Amino acid sequence: MTTASHDTSPLDLDRLYAEQWAPLVRLGALLVDDVGAAEDVVQDAFVSLYRRQDSLRNGYAASAYLRSAVVNGCRSALRHRGVVRRTMHLVATPSDGADRARFEAVTDDAQLMSALRQLPHQMREVLVLRHWGALTEAEIAESLGIPAGTVKSTSSRALSRLREILGGQS
Amino acid sequence: MNAMSDEQLDQALGQAMQRQSLQDIPATRTPPAPPWATEAGRTVTYVPAKSRRWLHAGIGVAAAAAVVTAVVLATGHNGSPAPGGTPTGSTVPTTPSSPTTDATGPTETPATTDAPQSGTATLGGATVALPTGWSAVHRPNILAGADTWCLGEGGNCRVTFHRHDVVGYGGPEPEVPTGTTVATSKYCGTDAPVGPVLIDSRTSTVGGREAEYRKWTLDCPTGTLTIAQYVLPSAPAYEIFVKSDYAPVVTDLETIAKATTFPAATGGLRYYDQGHVESATAVGDGYDIVLRRYTGSDVNDWVATDVRTTYHLTTTLLPPGYVIGNLGREVLQLYTDGTAATSVVIPGG
Numbered sequence: 077m078t079t080a081s082h083d084t085s086p087l088d089l090d091r092l093y094a095e096q097w098a099p100l101v102r103l104g105a106l107l108v109d110d111v112g113a114a115e116d117v118v119q120d121a122f123v124s125l126y127r128r129q130d131s132l133r134n135g136y137a138a139s140a141y142l143r144s145a146v147v148n149g150c151r152s153a154l155r156h157r158g159v160v161r162r163t164m165h166l167v168a169t170p171s172d173g174a175d176r177a178r179f180e181a182v183t184d185d186a187q188l189m190s191a192l193r194q195l196p197h198q199m200r201e202v203l204v205l206r207h208w209g210a211l212t213e214a215e216i217a218e219s220l221g222i223p224a225g226t227v228k229s230t231s232s233r234a235l236s237r238l239r240e241i242l243g244g245q246s
Numbered sequence: 247m248n249a250m251s252d253e254q255l256d257q258a259l260g261q262a263m264q265r266q267s268l269q270d271i272p273a274t275r276t277p278p279a280p281p282w283a284t285e286a287g288r289t290v291t292y293v294p295a296k297s298r299r300w301l302h303a304g305i306g307v308a309a310a311a312a313v314v315t316a317v318v319l320a321t322g323h324n325g326s327p328a329p330g331g332t333p334t335g336s337t338v339p340t341t342p343s344s345p346t347t348d349a350t351g352p353t354e355t356p357a358t359t360d361a362p363q364s365g366t367a368t369l370g371g372a373t374v375a376l377p378t379g380w381s382a383v384h385r386p387n388i389l390a391g392a393d394t395w396c397l398g399e400g401g402n403c404r405v406t407f408h409r410h411d412v413v414g415y416g417g418p419e420p421e422v423p424t425g426t427t428v429a430t431s432k433y434c435g436t437d438a439p440v441g442p443v444l445i446d447s448r449t450s451t452v453g454g455r456e457a458e459y460r461k462w463t464l465d466c467p468t469g470t471l472t473i474a475q476y477v478l479p480s481a482p483a484y485e486i487f488v489k490s491d492y493a494p495v496v497t498d499l500e501t502i503a504k505a506t507t508f509p510a511a512t513g514g515l516r517y518y519d520q521g522h523v524e525s526a527t528a529v530g531d532g533y534d535i536v537l538r539r540y541t542g543s544d545v546n547d548w549v550a551t552d553v554r555t556t557y558h559l560t561t562t563l564l565p566p567g568y569v570i571g572n573l574g575r576e577v578l579q580l581y582t583d584g585t586a587a588t589s590v591v592i593p594g595g
Contacts, residue, residue, distance in 0.1 A: 102267035
């Protein structure tokens with residue numbers, strides 16, 4: 077995620093696609109718990125980028141645009157899934173049975189990811205962008221369209237909430 | 247695990263995310279880059295990928311590349327970037343209502359690329375007679391698939407004006423309050439204890455076009471927000487949006503709505519629709535369905551309307567083996583390119 081974040085070279089769609097497709101799908105999958113849905117969101121983001129490439133100055137601007145587009149797309153995807161998610165009480169939907177089973181054998185990871193899925197959307201977005209995307213507060217603020225101060229406070233509250241959830245699980 | 251220090255929790259969280267995401271999406275999963283078109287000014291048609299979820303898992307990855315390719319190669323949609331307007335200098339003597347404390351949309355950022363417009367502004371093909379002292383500041387990259395302008399004094403976002411150019415899923419769908427499923431933190435900045443409450447929902451004529459109007463409130467920990475919008479769901483699609491803890495902000499929305507003239511609709515079908523299937527007839531490669539539109543605050547208490555629209559759904563838009571039945575109760579959400587249905591969402595399906 078950080079590879080192209082400071083790229084000020086002219087926009088190269090092929091390079092951007094090769095470098096950013098997988099990281100963006102990973103970001104989306106962490107936000108929506110569904111690799112297929114994340115791929116759809118990323119695909120939409122690149123289509124949107126293609127149409128707006130003339131208004132984006134360089135790779136940095138394009139990366140920021142793609143990141144915001146993926147976050148917004150994931151919000152939209154979650155909104156569409158709202159009905160089923162509400163009835164499922166935010167129980168995770170495994171995206172790949174075999175891989176996920178192996179993954180969940182790692183108990184701590186499974187507990188952490190389960191707790192992450194129970195956080196409100198914005199808290200989850202902030203934690204994913206911070207801990208997985210390794211973005212700065214300013215970059216997270218830009219991606220989510222919120223003040224940097226809100227990023228900091230949200231991150232703090234998210235970790236507290238995460239602890240509460242983890243405490244309830246143990 | 248709860249005994250971890252903050253630093254240990256940070257580290258464990260990052261590692262857990264890395265392990266899961268790398269396992270789920272290895273770099274080898276990346277499909278080939280599509281053949282980007284190089285002609286200047288070429289437009290593309292958005293082909294929603296929702297139907298891909300119905301494809302057999304074994305061809306999913308290949309389909310991803312194919313769909314992207316189709317998106318790039320297709321042409322014909324009126325989705326060219328909205329033209330940047332120029333100030334005309336004329337001013338409409340409309341007085342804005344009292345200042346609001348927070349009228350920014352949920353995702354606004356201070357980035358801007360164009361000079362502010364005042365007087366009579368041209369925003370994505372629509373003409374807006376701005377109130378005295380107001381300006382329109384272009385913020386093009388706020389929302390994917392949309393061009394956005396902040397309307398207010400000194401570039402404030404008292405009213406947000408969107409032109410939506412990406413049709414279908416992720417396109418000109420309004421911010422519909424759907425019970426507790428709306429991301430309340432998106433509006434409140436933190437989680438709200440209860441979901442939004444729909445105050446008003448109706449259709450109305452705005453600037454020469456049919457628009458959907460919605461107004462709802464949301465009790466945030468910091469106070470009650472009033473949120474309202476007009477949405478023009480057909481091409482070219484627009485949205486006028488306000489959000490504030492100052493309830494009379496709706497006056498600003500009405501002021502802008504009355505001062506706006508939209509270009510005529512160019513497409514026959516709305517970009518999205520939702521409702522109950524009243525009839526379904528097998529025709530050719532799919533079904534002709536009659537959808538009775540439902541709008542409202544929640545899937546469980548949508549308000550029935552008397553608007554019925556016939557759509558043709560090819561079987562490729564539906565899950566394999568899916569048969570449209572349960573007439574009168576089957577709920578569908580549809581997306582179109584303006585002339586035909588292009589994807590179907592079955593809530594909970």
